[in-house]
Amino acid sequence: MQSSPHSTSRARLLAIALIAWLEFLQNGLLNFASSQVMGGIGAGPEEFSQAAMAYALCAVVALFNHQWCVERFGSRRHLQASIVLFALGALIAGAAESPDGFIAGRAIQGLGGAAFFTAARLEVAQLPLAKRGLGLVAFGQALLLGSALGPLLGGWLLQAHGWRALCWGVLPFLPPALWAARLLPLRPPAPRPAHYPAQSFVWLLAAVFLLQWLIQQMPYQLFGHPQWLAAAGAAGIVSYALFRSLHRRRASDRRRWRLLRRPGYRMGLFGYSCCYLLVSANSYILPMLTVQALGFDLPTSGLLLSISYLAGMLFALLYAGLLLRGRAPGLRQTLLASCALLAAYGWLMSGLNGEAGVGRLTLILLLNGGFMSLFIMSVAQSTFRTIAPAAFAHAYQTKNIVRQVSISAGVALASVFMQERNALHYNRLAERFSWDAWQFNDALHLLREQLPNLSDTQRLGVLAGELARQATLISCLDFFRLEVWIALALAGCLLALRAAD
The missing domain is CATH 1.20.1250.20 (MFS general substrate transporter like domains)
Known part of the structure; x- marks a missing residue:
């Protein structure tokens, strides 16, 4: 049957x-x-x-x-x-x-x-x-x-x-x-599968590794060993050039790759890179904000982080419904709207304090979900609409290479950003962590009233934990302020491209 x-x-x-x-x-x-x-x-x-x-x-x-x-x-x-x-x-x-x-x-x-x-x-x-x-x-x-x-x-x-x-x-x-x-559907092996020169993979791996290493090591080695970074950058450029040269001359399916040399496709890859970099950086920093800075338990924190993606599902369904009915706004308008959502999200998140509640965070995270789904769907439409069917598989391979590099770069950059900002804010706050500072003495006096069963040594441990929490909170807020500027920069690029059309 x-x-x-x-x-x-x-x-x-x-x-x-x-x-x-x-x-x-x-x-x-x-x-x-x-x-x-x-x-x-x-x-x-x-x-x-x-x-x-x-x-x-x-x-x-x-x-x-x-x-x-x-x-x-x-x-x-x-x-x-x-x-x-x-x-x-x-x-x-x-x-x-x-x-x-x-x-x-x-x-x-x-x-x-x-x-x-x-x-x-x-x-x-x-x-x-x-x-x-x-x-x-x-x-x-x-x-x-x-x-x-x-x-x-x-x-x-x-x-x-x-x-x-x-x-x-x-x-x-x-x-x-x-x-x-x-x-x-079962697609059996091709009678004449594509052939790539083995050396090209070695040079591709070297180029990607050096790019990732540069992103990760730049803050640590920029002033101590700049010659290492310069050498790695030069080696990465040479590796990529050798990969391109070998692939262009000796890959059996090189004609299909040539169909990807379109300005619209390359701009789409840039849009993908920006979106995935921001999404991965957010995914790295948001748990630090909710657990370490705001003190939510793990299940509550997990629920809060999932809200952005659940909201993204609703935004995506709404946009897909408009597309199927032919009522969706233009791609540029949708991209600008998503940039506005990102800017609003960053601005509202940067205004949080240590008393922020679950309800307020939930409403703000809805904006992040809207940005993710609308931006990525619009970029996908504009990137692949002019790609020939024969080149679609290669176009999507390349897009996913960009995605993987961007996700890894987002984690590396977010990690470096948080380390640098945490160190800065911790040192600044620690300047007031002394017996000569009236803020320190007032806080210690308050703890003596609220926690009379603790010794002064234990109370100092409580204050040290609060110091670390405040440094983490301020560092996270710095990241969200940066996202506002990134959103404005993306919107500015879209408007400049429109003026150039």
Whole structure:
């Protein structure tokens, strides 16, 4: 008995969603509790950002080889192998006793997880034209749902089972993904798969590694060892030039890559990079604000972080409905509206104080969800509308390479930003942490009245904790002020491009 086309279409959409959301769920789990993961493996912010860099490096190489792997092994076999690699990486990262073990696990996850986003999106492109709009909605909703469930599930897992559960928490969702891979159409290996020169991968890996290392080490080495940074930058440029030269001359499918040399596509990649960098930086800093600075418990913090993505799902559905009815505003107007939402979000967040409640934060985080969904959907429309079907797979591979590098860069830059601002504000606040400062004596006197059973030594410990909390809070507010300026800069670029049209 054959299944109806309607049920087959629904099963295919479900399969696309089950594949698409995995990477976003795992990253949401880990970014939510970066501090707890660092404490569990004895790592600092630098090692945690190195794990993000290792994931991105391996993901970039896997993405660049995505089409080659599909043509050589077949789409289904490639996807199933990627799921197994992702599971292996999760097991290794969760069992790690040191930063090196965690970094190794995340690197293996990058090799597997890179395939999910691209494979799911390419399956949407293979849907019948009448179903493609619905496929895009299911694909986008799955990504946002994975991002929303990451912190929501992470708060519960962390409190109940510890940080290792954040790595292993994705494992129950992998058997359904293997089942989903069998539902997708089987595309066998190509009779003549593409051929790439092996040396090009080496130079690509070197270029991406040096870029990530520069981003991470710039604040530490700029004044102490500027010659190292200059040498690394020069080596990165040379590596990229050698990669481009080898690929242009010797890749068998180089003609398809040439179709991507369009200004609109390159501007779209820039927009993607900005959005993913901001989203990953927010995901890193928001848990510090809610847990360390505002003192919310882990489940409440996870719920708050998921609100942005749940709001993004609503904004995305609204925008998709307007698109399907032909009533959506123009791309430029939508992008400007999303920049306004980002500016309002940053401005309101920068005005928080230590007494901010859940209700106020919830309302502000809705704005962040609106920015994410509207900006990314508009950028996606403008980026791929002029790409020829023959080049779509390569265009999406390249876009996802940019995504991985931007996410890793966002974590690294946010880590460096928080370290630098924390050190600055802690030192400034510590100037008043002395017996000569009237603020210090007043605070100590107040604690003596409120906590009479504690000794002065214990009261000093309470004040030291409050000092660290205040430094973290002010540093987070600095980040949100920076987001306001970034939003204004993006809006200015859009208006300048309009004037140049």
